[in-house]
Amino acid sequence: MLDAAESVLAAVRAGVSPASDGYVLCDDAGAVALLLPCAPSQGSRRALASARCEPMLDAAGKRLAELLTARRLRSSVRQLAQSERLQHALFAIADMAGSDHDMPTMLRGLHEIVGGLMYAENFYIALFDSESDSLRFLYFVDTVDDEDPVLDAPMPMSELMYGCTWYLVRDAKALMGPVDGLRRQVSGPLHQHGASSKDWLGVPMMRHGQVRGVVVVQSYGQEDCYSDADRALLGFVAEHILTALERKQDQAQLERRVAERTRQLAETNQILQEQVRERERSEQVQTSLYKIAALANVEDEAARFYRHIHLAVGELINARNFYIALLSADGQQIEFPYFVDDKDSARPPRPLGRGVSEYVIRTGRPVLVDPARARELMEAGEIEASPVVGTISLYWLGVPLLDADKVIGVIAVQSYSEDLAYDERDAELLTFVSYQIANSLQRRNSAEALRRLNAELEQRVQVRTRELREQIAVREQVEAQLKHQVMHDPLTGLPNRLYLRDRIERAIAGLRRNPERCYALLYLDVDRFKLFNDSLGHLAGDEVLREVSRRLGDCIREPDVVARLSGDEFAVLLEDVPLPKVACKVAQRIQDALSQPMHVAGRDLQTSASIGIAIGDARYTSTDQLLHDADVALYRAKSAGRQRFVLFDDSLQRQALDVLGVEHELRNALVRREFEPYFQPLVDLADGAVIGYEALVRWRHPVRGVLPPGEFLPVAEDSGLLEAIDWSMYRMACEAGVALVGEGQFMTINISPRHFQNPQFDVHLLKLAREAGFDPARLRIEVTESTLLGDPDAVAAILERLREACVDAALDDFGTGYSSLTYVQRFPLKMIKIDRSFVEPLGRGLSQRSSAIVAAILALAKSLGLDVVAEGIETEAQRQALQKMGCVHGQGFLFGRPEPASHWPR
Ligand code: C2E
Ligand code: CA
Ligand code: CA
Numbered sequence: 001m002l003d004a005a006e007s008v009l010a011a012v013r014a015g016v017s018p019a020s021d022g023y024v025l026c027d028d029a030g031a032v033a034l035l036l037p038c039a040p041s042q043g044s045r046r047a048l049a050s051a052r053c054e055p056m057l058d059a060a061g062k063r064l065a066e067l068l069t070a071r072r073l074r075s076s077v078r079q080l081a082q083s084e085r086l087q088h089a090l091f092a093i094a095d096m097a098g099s100d101h102d103m104p105t106m107l108r109g110l111h112e113i114v115g116g117l118m119y120a121e122n123f124y125i126a127l128f129d130s131e132s133d134s135l136r137f138l139y140f141v142d143t144v145d146d147e148d149p150v151l152d153a154p155m156p157m158s159e160l161m162y163g164c165t166w167y168l169v170r171d172a173k174a175l176m177g178p179v180d181g182l183r184r185q186v187s188g189p190l191h192q193h194g195a196s197s198k199d200w201l202g203v204p205m206m207r208h209g210q211v212r213g214v215v216v217v218q219s220y221g222q223e224d225c226y227s228d229a230d231r232a233l234l235g236f237v238a239e240h241i242l243t244a245l246e247r248k249q250d251q252a253q254l255e256r257r258v259a260e261r262t263r264q265l266a267e268t269n270q271i272l273q274e275q276v277r278e279r280e281r282s283e284q285v286q287t288s289l290y291k292i293a294a295l296a297n298v299e300d301e302a303a304r305f306y307r308h309i310h311l312a313v314g315e316l317i318n319a320r321n322f323y324i325a326l327l328s329a330d331g332q333q334i335e336f337p338y339f340v341d342d343k344d345s346a347r348p349p350r351p352l353g354r355g356v357s358e359y360v361i362r363t364g365r366p367v368l369v370d371p372a373r374a375r376e377l378m379e380a381g382e383i384e385a386s387p388v389v390g391t392i393s394l395y396w397l398g399v400p401l402l403d404a405d406k407v408i409g410v411i412a413v414q415s416y417s418e419d420l421a422y423d424e425r426d427a428e429l430l431t432f433v434s435y436q437i438a439n440s441l442q443r444r445n446s447a448e449a450l451r452r453l454n455a456e457l458e459q460r461v462q463v464r465t466r467e468l469r470e471q472i473a474v475r476e477q478v479e480a481q482l483k484h485q486v487m488h489d490p491l492t493g494l495p496n497r498l499y500l501r502d503r504i505e506r507a508i509a510g511l512r513r514n515p516e517r518c519y520a521l522l523y524l525d526v527d528r529f530k531l532f533n534d535s536l537g538h539l540a541g542d543e544v545l546r547e548v549s550r551r552l553g554d555c556i557r558e559p560d561v562v563a564r565l566s567g568d569e570f571a572v573l574l575e576d577v578p579l580p581k582v583a584c585k586v587a588q589r590i591q592d593a594l595s596q597p598m599h600v601a602g603r604d605l606q607t608s609a610s611i612g613i614a615i616g617d618a619r620y621t622s623t624d625q626l627l628h629d630a631d632v633a634l635y636r637a638k639s640a641g642r643q644r645f646v647l648f649d650d651s652l653q654r655q656a657l658d659v660l661g662v663e664h665e666l667r668n669a670l671v672r673r674e675f676e677p678y679f680q681p682l683v684d685l686a687d688g689a690v691i692g693y694e695a696l697v698r699w700r701h702p703v704r705g706v707l708p709p710g711e712f713l714p715v716a717e718d719s720g721l722l723e724a725i726d727w728s729m730y731r732m733a734c735e736a737g738v739a740l741v742g743e744g745q746f747m748t749i750n751i752s753p754r755h756f757q758n759p760q761f762d763v764h765l766l767k768l769a770r771e772a773g774f775d776p777a778r779l780r781i782e783v784t785e786s787t788l789l790g791d792p793d794a795v796a797a798i799l800e801r802l803r804e805a806c807v808d809a810a811l812d813d814f815g816t817g818y819s820s821l822t823y824v825q826r827f828p829l830k831m832i833k834i835d836r837s838f839v840e841p842l843g844r845g846l847s848q849r850s851s852a853i854v855a856a857i858l859a860l861a862k863s864l865g866l867d868v869v870a871e872g873i874e875t876e877a878q879r880q881a882l883q884k885m886g887c888v889h890g891q892g893f894l895f896g897r898p899e900p901a902s903h904w905p906r
Contacts, residue, residue, distance in 0.1 A: 025061035026068070086233060089113045090240055097244030106248055107139040110241055117237065118230045120217040122197070125241065127205075127213040128169050133157045135165070135214075138245070144220045145195040163193040164202055168214045174203040176231045178223060199225035203235040205242035212242055285429065288315040292436045305440065306338035313433055317426045319413045321393065323347065324437065325357045326401070326409035334358065334409075342416060343391040354384040357410045360398040364407045366427040369396040397422040399434045403442055411437060489564040491542055492549035500563035503573050504623040507616055510575075519616040520583035522572040523630035524552075524590065527608045527642045529568035532600075540601040547600065548607065551593045555586065570609075571630070580615050580647055587611045587645035610637040611645035663719035666712065674700045675725055677733040678898035679740060682748075682869055682891045685883045692746035694782070694891065695733035696898045697725065713752075722752055730765065734772030734779070736901035741778050748780040748810055753787040756794060762801045769807075777806040780830065784812050788827055796827050803828045810869070815853065825864060832861055836872025839892070843877025855885050862886075 009027065011018035096109045107125065114120045124140040126149075134154035142148065149155055160166040164175055167186040175185050178199055183190045197218035205213040215238040219225035291312045295305060306324055313319045323339040328349070334357060336347040352358050359382050360367050369377070371394060377383045385392050393414035401409040411434050413422065487499035495503075507519040526548055533541035545568065552562040552570060561573045572590070577583050590609065597604040612634025620626045633648035669675060679693040699707040716722040730749050737747040755761045769776045781802065788795055788811075799809050808830035815835045824832075834857055841850040854870070861868045870882045873892030882890060896904075 023057060025057060026065035082229070082233075085117060086236065089117055089237060093237070093240045093244050097247040103138070103248055103252065106244065110244070111139065111141060114215070114217065114234070114237060117233055118201075118217060119219055119222070119225050122218045122220065124216050125213065125245070126165065127245070128157075128211050129154065130210065135160060135169070142195070142218075144197075147194060160193060162189055162191040164190070164200055165193070165214055165216065168202045168204050168216070169211050172204050172206065172211050174201070174231050174235055176201045176226055176228075195220065198223045201226040201231055201234055203231065203238045205238045207242060207246075213245070214238075215241055285316060288312050289429075289432055289436075291315075292433050295436070295440070302337065302444070309433065309437060310338065310340060313413070313430070316429045316433075317397075317413060317422065318415065318420055321414045321416070322412070324401075324409065324411050326441075327361065327407070334361070341391075341414075347390055353386065354382070355386075356383050356396055356398055357412060359383050360400050360410045360412075361407050364400050364402070364405075366397070366399040366431055368422055368424070368427055369398075370394070370421060391416070394418065395421045397426055397430060399427065399431045401434050401438045401441070403438055408438065408441070492546050492564050494549050494553075494570075495561055495563040497563065497565045500561065500565070500571055500573060501623050503561050504616075504626055507573065507575060508620055508623065508626075511616060511618065511620075515618060517575070518577055520574040520577040520580070520586075521614045521616065521626050521630045522574065522583065522587055522590070522645075523612040523614070523627070523634040524570040524572065525610045525634055525638060526568040526570075526594075527610055532605065536601050536603070543600045544598065544605065544607065547598050548594065548609075551596075552590060555589045555593050577615070580613070583613050583615060584645065584647060587613055591643070591645065608643040610634060610642045612637055612648065613645055614648045662712070662715040663721060666716055666719065666721045666725070669699060669701070670721070670724055670728060672702075673728065674702070675729050675732075676700060677729055677736060677901070679733075679736070679747075679901055679904055680891060680898040681896045681904065682889060683895045685870075685873075685879055685888060685890045688895060690745060690904075691889060692748065692780070693737075693740060693904070694748045694750075694898075695729070695737070696750070697729045698898075717752065717754070723754060723758075726752065726755065727764070727768070731768055731772055734769050734774035737774050737778070738772065739906060740901045740904055741774075742906060746778045746780050746808075747774075748782050750812065751781045751783050751787070753784070753790050756783075756787055756790060756798055759794065759798070762798050762805070762807075765802070765807070766805050779806075780808045780810055782810045782812040782833065785814070785816070785824075788824060792826070799828045803830075810867075813871075815857065829866060831867040831869060832857070833869045833871050833891070834887075836892075839870050839872045839878055839882070840874075842881040843875055843879075847881070851881070851885065854882070854887070858886050 008018040009024060012024045013027070092113050093110065096106050096113075099106070101109065110125070111120065111123050114123060122142045122144070124137060124142070126135045126137045126140075128135055132154055134156050136154050137149040137151055140148050140151060157166060157169065164182055164186075167188075167190070168175060171187050175182050176199075177185065179190070179192070179196060182200060197220050199219045199222065200216070201218065202214055202216035204211045205215060215234060217226070217234065292309060295308045295312065298305070309324075310319060310322050313322060321341045321343075323336055323341065325347075326335050326337055327333070328335055333349050333351055334355075335349040339347045341347075352361070356367060356369055356377075359377065362382075374383070374392075374396075378385065393416050395415040396412065397414070398410045398412035400407045401411060411430060413426075413430065415421070487495055487502070489496045504519075504521065507517075510517045511519065526544070529541070529544065532544050545564070548568075548570065549562065549564060552572065556562060556572060556574070559575055563571045563573070565571055572586065574583060574586060590611065594607050594609050598607055599605075612630045612632065614626050614630035614633060616626055620629075629648045633646040637644050637646040675697055677695040678698050679695055681690045682692045682694060683690055697709050697713075699709075699712050701707050713722060713725075716725050733747065733749055741747045751761075758764070765779075765781075766776055769779055783795075783799075802809065809828065810831035810833055811824055811827075811829050812833050813835045814832045815838050834854060838850045838854050838857075841847040842854065858868055868887055868889065870878075870887050870890040871892065873879050873882065873890045873894045875894060878892075879890065879894060
């Protein structure tokens with residue numbers, strides 16, 4: 001049927017004849033068409049038209065079209081009115097949000113607005129918080145339900161589970177209708193919360209696709225109360241409500257925050273201000289307290305100290321009237337060393353009574369007094385107003401001065417004015433001040449005590465020192481006496497050996513400190529004293545010694561010392577003697593003094609002394625060394641014929657070596673055959689041809705290496721080992737000489753004077769040469785002038801016998817002794833050796849004297865038929881000079897140094 005109608009309508013609109021029958025009454029070009037169906041049995045459309053009902057149908061069609069148009073217009077008008085209401089409502093909502101109404105007012109306004117749009121007697125708005133999954137009812141009005149939710153409080157969604165509101169949030173879409181209808185719309189089971197409504201319309205409030213809340217209206221009376229249009233409307237309004245709510249809420253929140261922040265700031269500000277005030281105050285207090293503490297440390301006069309304290313206290317509390325009270329030493333009185341007051345000028349000391357100060361002393365605690373407290377104390381009998389106590393103040397604050405736990409006084413401030421009271425804080429401050437004052441007083445007291453103690457001590461020390469000094473003086477006297485006795489010789493009164501040793505020790509130490517402070521020791525022996533003693537008796541001997549000591553004393557000056565060492569031995573210590581010359585001068589002076597005749601025992605005696613001198617230099621580290629060396633020199637002086645002085649020097653030093661030690665070494669060396677000959681050639685000066693060799697002894701010392709004879713022969717001589725060494729050396733020289741000394745050459749050996757004391761010397765020597773297989777004709781001996789001087793006849797005899805055995809003799813070191821050539825003429829000599837000391841200057845500018853001597857020797861030797869060898873030629877100039885003078889032979893480093901035999905070619 002409908003299809004047929006549609007095809008008819010389409011055909012009519014297209015302007016063609018419809019295929020099936022039907023008549024279009026009216027067509028308002030779109031919405032409504034009215035068709036009159038024509039059954040085939042009633043004839044065709046054409047038949048219908050022709051049956052003259054066509055005008056009637058047309059009229060009906062027109063009328064119909066008019067009716068339709070009127071209805072459409074009415075509907076438009078309704079819609080327009082609705083839109084207008086909506087627009088009003090939205091404006092009103094926006095207005096509401098912008099206004100400064102509070103939230104409840106605005107919510108009420110919103111309700112009213114919605115109520116203007118639809119039935120909204122029952123109406124609620126709730127906001128959803130997804131974070132806490134809860135709903136907050138902002139507004140709730142219900143005519144039936146009396147279980148209103150608590151407004152503006154979060155309600156967990158679980159409490160609304162499966163309810164319409166819950167679905168609104170969960171499904172995020174509007175719900176509308178009666179319960180049955182709603183059940184169909186939700187995504188799960190539907191539970192009824194609250195009273196059951198006839199019609200229910202709820203829309204979610206969405207923002208950015210998220211549910212932010214719900215708006216619900218419902219009706220308990222009328223079904224089908226809400227239409228789709230209402231739903232759309234509410235949805236639209238809900239959006240704006242949300243905006244308005246949010247705006248309001250934001251605004252409220254902002255205001256709340258601003259208010260909160262402002263409150264916080266104000267609070268903070270207040271706290272800060274409080275703190276600043278507190279800080280300022282405590283700074284001020286601190287400064288004053290420091291000042292007081294510092295004052296307590298200053299050693300100041302008491303009155304000034306109290307005044308300063310008062311000033312400092314005045315910075316902290318009102319202290320116009322201030323005093324310091326102290327208990328007297330016996331504790332019976334109270335004194336006021338400091339008192340400043342408006343009313344009273346001073347306060348005299350008083351026996352302890354019933355004043356407030358006494359009360360503080362009794363209790364040992366700070367006391368704050370105002371009129372009320374004063375009455376109380378008076379009633380309790382603790383204090384009494386007495387003229388003795390002075391003018392009564394209105395307010396009074398006193399704190400005890402404590403020393404350890406003992407109260408020693410009070411400090412107090414007082415006020416006569418109504419508006420000047422003291423409080424706990426003042427008490428605290430004053431207590432602090434009291435500590436400082438107590439400290440200071442204590443320190444002052446102990447300082448005073450210390451001063452007294454020191455003075456007492458000083459006094460006692462002085463007395464004791466005086467006593468001790470006296471004792472020491474006595475003791476020193478005794479000691480000096482004893483010392484003198486111990487250190488002096490009773491016979492002459494001179495210092496003794498002990499004293500001398502002490503002085504020498506000091507001299508040694510003095511030199512160590514100052515190398516210029518040389519000193520000298522003169523060791524002195526009275527010549528032939530034994531003779532006086534034996535022939536004239538002991539008394540005369542003692543007299544001689546006393547006279548000698550007197551004369552010695554005259555020869556020296558301070559601080560030199562004359563000491564008697566024993567019997568006839570004396571010593572003189574000269575201090576600060578820079579040169580041996582000075583010491584010798586003193587020695588000479590002594591000898592002159594002693595050589596004056598001495599009248600003893602009725603006779604004139606001639607005395608003299610032998611003196612040994614040792615110069616104290618850095619070498620000496622002990623007294624014994626010095627005494628020993630002076631003794632050695634003395635011994636020399638005596639053995640050289642007495643009445644002379646000998647200065648200890650290097651040669652003596654050598655002799656003074658530890659003879660025993662070296663002797664032991666020399667003996668060992670002999671056994672171990674450590675002595676051996678070195679050979680030095682004697683040459684023809686013209687061509688350097690070797691005419692012979694001189695054998696010179698060397699000690700191949702196991703530690704010190706090869707030693708020249710100067711190092712050991714003097715000791716060997718002293719210890720009597722020289723001969724043995726010589727013999728061993730002669731034997732080795734002869735043995736080596738067999739191979740070394742050729743045809744026409746000779747070998748010389750050095751013979752010391754001692755050998756000539758042995759009359760068998762020549763026999764021994766010849767025997768030795770024979771045993772060594774050395775031809776005696778090639779052997780020559782070298783002797784010195786001193787040999788010839790010893791026992792001339794004996795020496796001459798030996799030389800004679802040796803010459804007979806073809807062993808010639810040479811005079812060594814010629815020119816150094818005193819002998820003249822005429823003297824030596826009596827000895828059978830073959831050769832003389834001019835000493836090195838004459839050769840040395842030759843070839844240099846200043847050689848005239850030497851040249852003259854050498855020339856004279858050469859001339860004389862020639863006349864006597866003696867060969868001449870010049871010793872110690874070291875330079876070509878010397879060689880030429882000697883040659884020029886006619887010297888034929890020479891010896892010296894220029895031609896060769898002493899070397900082992902193996903060094904020299906045959
Ligand atoms: P002397 O008999 O006058 O021996 C010569 C010394 O002069 C040697 O010293 C020799 O080395 C040294 N001499 C040689 N030519 C020169 C030169 O050109 N310049 C210098 N400055 N010196 C030169 P040496 O060997 O130290 O002997 C020293 C002394 O010891 C000898 O003097 C001699 O008196 C003695 N002596 C050496 N050997 C023996 C010995 O076997 N027995 C004994 N009793 N005495 C000896
Ligand atoms: Ca010699
Ligand atoms: Ca010589």
